[in-house]
Amino acid sequence: MNSVHAKPSVTIIGGGASGVLLAAHLLRDPETDIRVTLIERRGEFGQGLAYSASQRDHKVNVPARGMSAFADDPEHFWRWLQQRGYPSAHGSWVFVPRRLYGAYLAHVLSEAGKSRLGRLRVLSEEVMAVRESKAGIETMLANGTSIVSRHAVLAVGHETQPARSRGIAVRVGSERDTPLQSDAAVMILGSGLSMVDAWLSLADAEHRGPITVVSRNGLLPKGHRDVPPISIDSADVPFGTSLPYFMRWFRDLVRETEAHGGDWRSVVDGLRPYNQRIWQNWPAHTKRQFLRHLRPWWNIHRHRLPPELHDRLVRAVAKGQVHLVAAEFVGVDRVEGQVRAQIRRRGSSTRETLEVARVYDCGGVSVDVMSSSNPVIRDLVANGRARADALHIGLDVDEHCAIVDKDGKSTDRLLVVGPLTRGRFFEIEAIPDIRVQAATLATGILSQGHW
Missing domain, CATH: 3.50.50.60 (FAD/NAD(P)-binding domain)
Structure with a gap:
């Protein structure tokens, strides 16, 4: 077992987009003396489920202008594309192949590691469990070794469900996805x-x-259109109202916008800064109503x-x-x-x-952590150090992304970033949202837990 370093140290479990973005924000200031260990069992950093697609036409569904790793530097990704001569007739309103965005995230991680030698370590290993002790958080690996750090962060992202119907149905790109006759139904x-x-x-x-x-x-x-979001004042958003009331307000706003020559997309995007607050102001029964009845309609308009x-x-x-x-x-x-x-x-x-x-x-992806195949999640839940959120769509976390245990207690040394926090934040699956969460989480960690 490695002893915990006297300096600030973080172990990030998961090297997909969420893990890479958090590492980049932790290491962004070259003067900050922190040690970051990023662990990804597949050994491919920045890829994950979303950005490992190898086909040219599998593209991101957010234009390049919204895909920077850093919210305060929105042109970062677009500059990276320009430096590589990426062609675009529409400037930064271009949708790039997902594999290319995965390469960008790998570049962001590489640049973060160069800022100060020794601050970043990447490991291709599988994490089996985490334990909290007086020395820190011990992350135990499948190879029998462990790492002790001041903080550990779960960044495991999405998890795919097993294909249904006793394996007769198959997943795209899996080993069982063999070539078909071109005229097959x-x-x-x-x-x-x-x-x-x-x-x-x-x-x-x-x-x-x-x-x-x-x-x-x-x-x-x-489909997307290149239209700007409308400006919505927070005082006009009916936080905490019933779902029917909220939907009437939303539809009226769409009709008003379209009556003045606007586009419904401008309303959906104008509401984006308030999505997490809207979700958090709804009681549990309203959230369940939304998931049961409205989520499919929201998804097709929101995730274009x-x-x-x-x-x-x-x-x-x-x-x-x-x-x-x-x-x-x-x-x-x-x-x-x-x-x-x-x-x-x-x-x-x-x-x-x-x-x-x-x-x-x-x-789609699996959202019930109680049926997770990830060993570290299973271990945390089985031992009571974590629990599912009330809706079973992620892990229960507090407002600072700290894991909540079976007794409702949390510690700022064991944290979560990305889609696993959807129960509290809901809109936390796209890069524009994850990068803000990563920046906030990094600030909290670098301040040594003094939120």
Whole structure:
């Protein structure tokens, strides 16, 4: 076991976007004498689930002007692109391949490590557990060693669910995602951004067969437009009101904006600075109402597609190659090399059987930490040092991102950053939100826990 360093020290568990952004903010000031250990079991830093996509058309869904690692330097990413001669006819309003953004995050981490030799250590290891003691936080690795630091931060990001239906359905890009005949019929479960990735993979392979997209609401993500957000005064936002009242206010604001020649996107983006406050001012039953009834509609308007990808998808639907079905997925069976999928269309009690060559499960990411496959999360929950939030969509944390244990107590030495904090912050899955959280968390850590 390594002894805790006398100087400020942080172990970050997870080397995807959240972990890299936190490390970059901790190391940003070259005069700050802090030791940062960043651990990622895959050994690829800055990639994670979101930015490891290797295909050219798998793009970020935020324009370059909003993807800087640093909120107070919004042109940082755009300058990086320009230095590499990235072509853009629309300036910084360009949507880059996700793999390129992963390379940018790796560059940000590399530059942070250069600012002062010895301040950053990166490890390709799997974390099994963390323990708190008088010496600090001990992070135990699968290789039998451990690291002791003053703080430890979980930055494990998204976790994919196992494919449904006894493994008959497959995940895009997995080992079981083998080549298909070009005219084969395919079903995709889910109609969000993960579905778009699956459709793009098929399109890039020149797939010509019919693609049936099944989701409960049959909704497609909307497309971006280069329109500015409207200015909304916080005094005009109805914090803490009922969901019906809030939605009436929101729809009235959209109608008013569009009546003056504006765009609904300007309203959604103008509300963004208040999203976390809106969420936190709702009682638990209102949050559950939102998740159950409105989240799909919010997602398609809030998490939009690059315009060229949206236009391609709309054309594929119009031509009939992609068929949207609002239905409940019941299950699948494999029969003589084919897959028979059963669905129940919305508003019907009758099951319908469709025969396809493959079912892709694009139902999104896992959010219930009680079913996590991550060993460190399982260990924390099993030993009572962490608990799920009230909605079971992340870990329970306090306002400073400190983990809350089974008794409701927290410590500023064991922290969380990124999507695992969605129960408290909800809007914490995109770079513009995570970078602000990372900067705030870094400030708290560097002040030695004096918030």
